Amino acid sequence: MSASPPDPGRTGAGRADPALSIHRLDVELGGRQVLHDVRLDVGAGEFVALLGANGSGKSTLVRTAVGLVPFTGSIRLFGTPVERFRDRSRLGYVPQRAATVSGVPASVGEVVASGRLTHRRFAGLPRAADKRAVAAAIDAVGLSGRTRSPLVELSGGQQQRVHIARALAGEPELLVMDEPTAGVDKENTEALARLLAGLSDQGTAVLLVAHELGPMRPLLDRAVVLADGRVVHDGDPGAVRDAEHGHTHLHSGQPDRLEPLPREGVWP
């Protein structure tokens, strides 16, 4: 009798589809094409950074990937076309500069618990596992003392951490984060990097939009760079420097990785 194959992680044997697979993606917004023929895969358990200058299309790409923007081409989440994807608990999304729900007196605990709804049956009461996951997520972002605080009483950086906790509470297999550390201080950015390292080790796939990689850099399996809505680099994160003056730079000496040729003035 042959031995069972090794467990490839939380995705399980036989469920080896990439967490995210994007093929020939075009997106038009306001009558202008902002994404051109984008291809991007994030394998199960892979940690991928998405980089590029302001306006290069990073947010549009991740918003489209999670089903928020109309497109032509193909997007699959765990093998299912995004238009038919219903298993929302497998996906966690932290939007860019997540808006505070002004006028709604939601507490930190309530906002984070809303990230758990996809695990619960309609109108069902939270189970012990839900409560544990919410408490663990709040603790993971260092806000356990603030569970009952109204969100509006928190600083911008703390609110951002609440939105990260909301995504973590769902215990997703794919975490898509759009500049999650914007407005978050160095100490908490480093704490988030440690947290993501742990999740990555457990098999969570991560797609991280970032301007500066900072402490996230050692976690990366791949870096993808967008310029003017096109992928101009997909591979070695070591070839990419942090954003300077609003632009993402590729180290020189690897011109074979660049297609199409970079715009004049943007690249070193």
Ligand SMILES: Nc1ncnc2c1ncn2[C@@H]1O[C@H](COP(=O)(O)OP(=O)(O)OP(=O)(O)O)[C@@H](O)[C@H]1O
């Ligand atoms: N709703 C919209 N209607 C029209 N154009 C849009 C819309 N949203 C974004 N765009 C345009 O699409 C392009 C890509 O924007 P996007 O926000 O995806 O870039 P980004 O790389 O995330 O930028 P940043 O780093 O500043 O967040 C920009 O030229 C932007 O002006």
